[in-house]
Amino acid sequence: MNAIKFKNNRLFYIDQTALPVKEVWKECLRLEDGWSAIKKLEVRGAPLIGVFAAYCLYIWSKGPVSSGKDFMRRFARAVVYLRECRPTAVNLAWALKRVMLAVEANQDKPVTQLREIILNEAQAIHDEDVLLCARIGEYGNKLIKSGDNILTHCNAGFLATSGDGTALSVIYAAHAAGKKIHVFADETRPLLQGARLTAWELSRNNVPVTLICDNMAAVLMAKDKIDKIIVGADRITAAGDVANKIGTYSVAVNAAYHKIPFYVAAPFSTFDLTLKSGDEIPIEERAHDEVRTVLGKVTIAPKKVNAYNPSFDVTPAKLVTAIITDRGVVYPPFKQNIKKLIGQ
Amino acid sequence: MNAIKFKNNRLFYIDQTALPVKEVWKECLRLEDGWSAIKKLEVRGAPLIGVFAAYCLYIWSKGPVSSGKDFMRRFARAVVYLRECRPTAVNLAWALKRVMLAVEANQDKPVTQLREIILNEAQAIHDEDVLLCARIGEYGNKLIKSGDNILTHCNAGFLATSGDGTALSVIYAAHAAGKKIHVFADETRPLLQGARLTAWELSRNNVPVTLICDNMAAVLMAKDKIDKIIVGADRITAAGDVANKIGTYSVAVNAAYHKIPFYVAAPFSTFDLTLKSGDEIPIEERAHDEVRTVLGKVTIAPKKVNAYNPSFDVTPAKLVTAIITDRGVVYPPFKQNIKKLIGQ
Numbered sequence: 001m002n003a004i005k006f007k008n009n010r011l012f013y014i015d016q017t018a019l020p021v022k023e024v025w026k027e028c029l030r031l032e033d034g035w036s037a038i039k040k041l042e043v044r045g046a047p048l049i050g051v052f053a054a055y056c057l058y059i060w061s062k063g064p065v066s067s068g069k070d071f072m073r074r075f076a077r078a079v080v081y082l083r084e085c086r087p088t089a090v091n092l093a094w095a096l097k098r099v100m101l102a103v104e105a106n107q108d109k110p111v112t113q114l115r116e117i118i119l120n121e122a123q124a125i126h127d128e129d130v131l132l133c134a135r136i137g138e139y140g141n142k143l144i145k146s147g148d149n150i151l152t153h154c155n156a157g158f159l160a161t162s163g164d165g166t167a168l169s170v171i172y173a174a175h176a177a178g179k180k181i182h183v184f185a186d187e188t189r190p191l192l193q194g195a196r197l198t199a200w201e202l203s204r205n206n207v208p209v210t211l212i213c214d215n216m217a218a219v220l221m222a223k224d225k226i227d228k229i230i231v232g233a234d235r236i237t238a239a240g241d242v243a244n245k246i247g248t249y250s251v252a253v254n255a256a257y258h259k260i261p262f263y264v265a266a267p268f269s270t271f272d273l274t275l276k277s278g279d280e281i282p283i284e285e286r287a288h289d290e291v292r293t294v295l296g297k298v299t300i301a302p303k304k305v306n307a308y309n310p311s312f313d314v315t316p317a318k319l320v321t322a323i324i325t326d327r328g329v330v331y332p333p334f335k336q337n338i339k340k341l342i343g344q
Numbered sequence: 345m346n347a348i349k350f351k352n353n354r355l356f357y358i359d360q361t362a363l364p365v366k367e368v369w370k371e372c373l374r375l376e377d378g379w380s381a382i383k384k385l386e387v388r389g390a391p392l393i394g395v396f397a398a399y400c401l402y403i404w405s406k407g408p409v410s411s412g413k414d415f416m417r418r419f420a421r422a423v424v425y426l427r428e429c430r431p432t433a434v435n436l437a438w439a440l441k442r443v444m445l446a447v448e449a450n451q452d453k454p455v456t457q458l459r460e461i462i463l464n465e466a467q468a469i470h471d472e473d474v475l476l477c478a479r480i481g482e483y484g485n486k487l488i489k490s491g492d493n494i495l496t497h498c499n500a501g502f503l504a505t506s507g508d509g510t511a512l513s514v515i516y517a518a519h520a521a522g523k524k525i526h527v528f529a530d531e532t533r534p535l536l537q538g539a540r541l542t543a544w545e546l547s548r549n550n551v552p553v554t555l556i557c558d559n560m561a562a563v564l565m566a567k568d569k570i571d572k573i574i575v576g577a578d579r580i581t582a583a584g585d586v587a588n589k590i591g592t593y594s595v596a597v598n599a600a601y602h603k604i605p606f607y608v609a610a611p612f613s614t615f616d617l618t619l620k621s622g623d624e625i626p627i628e629e630r631a632h633d634e635v636r637t638v639l640g641k642v643t644i645a646p647k648k649v650n651a652y653n654p655s656f657d658v659t660p661a662k663l664v665t666a667i668i669t670d671r672g673v674v675y676p677p678f679k680q681n682i683k684k685l686i687g688q
């Protein structure tokens with residue numbers, strides 16, 4: 001199962017805003033389509049938007065240009081345009097930079113060749129993402145016992161990556177290994193990725209799942225119904241502070257209070273070692289109507305009521321038990337151990 | 345502003361499930377209407393359902409009976425019928441018992457007189473509730489400083505009582521006293537009473553309010569944006585354990601972690617001194633479709649996905665800073681101080 005497809009030189013994606021009611025595939029025909037798909041969360045999940053954005057650059061590169069110089073100038077603009085679409089997840093900037101470095105190293109070559117270079121790099125990022133997900137699953141699976149009840153927040157599954165996911169890759173690996181596990185999925189207001197995407201993809205893959213409202217996780221913890229928590233990440237600092245979907249921090253505080261292990265699963269590309277602390281991570285604020293309505297379909301508060309809608313929050317390293325990466329599991333002290341594993 | 349009206353011997357109520365989109369008044373013509381209004385949460389809020397249920401007994405009593413004995417037998421059945429409609433809030437059972445004791449003390453009197461007794465008792469409970477709310481507001485106001493940012497969960501306002509509310513009575517009293525306060529209202533999934541009712545009634549009464557998703561409260565606490573938390577209660581035990589709307593416990597854990605005062609506001613009728621601990625409080629579980637959909641209007645997860653939907657949770661006394669009652673503010677040690685103030 002895939003959230004995006006690159007086939008016959010064309011880029012397709014599932015419109016995740018239509019899930020779980022409909023499975024709608026759309027084609028990205030222009031750079032602006034890609035930007036809009038990311039902005040509207042039709043394509044979302046930190047690793048996936050990195051892969052998708054790299055392909056978007058290829059789609060862009062197929063357009064007409066007057067010269068190699070013109071190509072390079074407009075290419076640089078396209079990179080910035082996509083990068084600023086969503087500020088919090090670092091994988092987007094990371095993937096764009098990777099394509100950019102490959103192009104810049106070859107900027108004297110003919111445009112037809114630069115196009116090939118972009119495509120090759122996008123495909124390399126894509127293939128690598130599949131592999132990184134699988135490795136996260138392998139490392140994470142070692143932490144899971146048969147009988148575990150695992151809570152997750154938002155969606156860090158195959159809909160968030162081009163592979164099996166990050167947090168959910170661990171769950172899929174444990175399930176495939178025959179371990180009897182059960183997942184509690186936080187619905188994840190305001191945009192309900194936990195309900196619409198996680199509960200949907202887990203049940204589709206026959207992993208036992210129970211959907212809860214975000215505010216129910218704490219009482220399940222108090223009743224000893226949750227053994228472990230695994231979430232994804234949008235950016236992780238050098239100190240191990242983790243930006244992830246809004247609500248993650250509340251789960252982490254509750255996990256600490258109830259002494260339940262809190263794991264974060266993410267590939268190396270989610271780490272941003274240029275940032276020392278979580279305070280430096282830019283947090284995207286989205287439209288207030290996402291809170292005043294549900295998916296724009298039901299009004300739950302009058303338009304004149306003020307709202308607050310940060311899309312992410314930062315969980316400080318002290319609340320994180322370990323970070324499951326494609327290179328192994330990182331335990332505290334995070335500063336030293338992240339440097340050792342990721343900072344090469 | 346009132347959530348129910350008793351006028352010309354007829355009982356009317358705002359259908360709270362239609363708020364904030366429409367203000368629909370309905371009439372309770374039969375006992376079954378009252379039961380259904382409470383069950384469907386058209387009338388909700390622990391103190392309000394007590395008052396409303398007492399009036400429902402009067403509406404019932406107007407029906408034909410063959411004898412005094414017949415009246416008493418059917419009256420007892422009506423009491424049980426209403427009492428079992430919602431199990432968690434104790435005010436419902438408390439109000440019904442109060443009417444029942446008044447009737448039983450006079451059971452040899454003619455039916456016409458018994459009807460008057462029921463009506464008088466319902467009106468006494470109603471008048472008393474207005475007064476209790478006002479007193480809670482007075483006592484609670486002393487705890488509020490100008491400049492405070494106050495978080496509340498669910499709705500404990502005039503829509504939850506027949507007066508100004510419990511938690512919101514404190515807020516209204518502080519606002520009326522000219523203190524500059526600002527409220528953060530948790531939307532309160534699954535039924536969104538915080539968004540639909542609290543944000544609506546506060547903005548209607550010109551109290552500055554910001555609506556948030558339940559999972560955003562923790563990060564506001566971490567950013568020092570919340571000075572105090574005030575919530576209502578559905579039942580409070582002799583030890584000070586508090587049953588309230590699902591999600592309250594998560595707020596309380598986060599409040600403790602961030603060292604923010606966590607206040608509960610409730611009249612004496614919310615205390616159930618027959619219960620030693622919160623484990624004994626019956627917790628209503630509601631239909632899973634309340635979680636799989638939003639207000640039955642938007643499907644957010646496939647029907648086959650399992651869900652969990654406890655309507656309440658229990659916050660242990662150790663997480664409660666103080667309980668604001670109509671008789672004064674109760675501080676720890678709760679067991680002794682609740683007994684002193686309430687257990688007379």
